[in-house]
Amino acid sequence: xxxxxxxxxxxxxxxxxxxxxxxxxxxxxxxxxxxxxxxxxxxxxxxxxxxxxxxxxxxxxxxxxxxxxxxxxxxxxxxxxxxxxxxxxxxxxxxxxxxxxxxxxxxxxxxxxxxxxxxxxxxxxxxxxxxxxxxxxxxxxxxxxxxxxxxxxxxxxxxxxxxxxxxxxxxxxxxxxxxxxxxxxxxxxxxxxxxxxxxxxxxxxxxxxxxxxxxxxxxxxxxxxxxxxxxxxxxxxxxxxxxxxxxxx
Numbered sequence: 001x002x003x004x005x006x007x008x009x010x011x012x013x014x015x016x017x018x019x020x021x022x023x024x025x026x027x028x029x030x031x032x033x034x035x036x037x038x039x040x041x042x043x044x045x046x047x048x049x050x051x052x053x054x055x056x057x058x059x060x061x062x063x064x065x066x067x068x069x070x071x072x073x074x075x076x077x078x079x080x081x082x083x084x085x086x087x088x089x090x091x092x093x094x095x096x097x098x099x100x101x102x103x104x105x106x107x108x109x110x111x112x113x114x115x116x117x118x119x120x121x122x123x124x125x126x127x128x129x130x131x132x133x134x135x136x137x138x139x140x141x142x143x144x145x146x147x148x149x150x151x152x153x154x155x156x157x158x159x160x161x162x163x164x165x166x167x168x169x170x171x172x173x174x175x176x177x178x179x180x181x182x183x184x185x186x187x188x189x190x191x192x193x194x195x196x197x198x199x200x201x202x203x204x205x206x207x208x209x210x211x212x213x214x215x216x217x218x219x220x221x222x223x224x225x226x227x228x229x230x231x232x233x234x235x236x237x238x239x240x241x242x243x244x245x246x247x248x249x
Contacts, residue, residue: 003069005087010127010234011072016110017243020236021048022102022213023071025229028053031098033141040138044147044215046103046171054095061239067099073232080224085232092229102213103172104236105150107243111165120153120199127234129193132218134186145222149177150212153205162208171246178209185209195233
């Protein structure tokens, strides 16, 4: 359905139990710098698979898939500016493009739900709120910029369990990077996310922040590479792998 352009929506809660991935696509001459950036920043950019230049099939995580069409929505950045949002990359594809699949926190949401936690953005059918923080990333070549985080309200008494559950999934961001006061990480208004949509808090809930794979988009706006293609926030590439395939005991 995504390949045909018939399913254009956020993928949170879709295909429960399957690993979802962030997508970053860059020209070959920038690929090493970005690979190094991912290695230096494994929390926001946990690398799952690299697809060689010109190829479109992630043979390890989704054999038979086509990265040009099989995510619901893509963003095209040129020199740091968002210039297009499309459901198919056919007109933008080049043989020198290298694709990176990065872990996504949507992949551990099934485990959080099984542990009795509500994912408010799923209840409200909205895109998870994401924020650009004041947490710096480690630069690599032309790539530098702030970390982006996703936020979920968690009841105070469930926070320890949320940390335990997500710590089992380091390949998809792992444990939270911050709990509580959003101003401590540079977020002035918890109801005004930079990406996604705001969610309400219930009594006794605390904002919990996880590193987010939208970080490359913030980096693209900062580093201004000539071309960078990503998924649209919340519109992930769904793989064949199971969440538990990436879990640690």
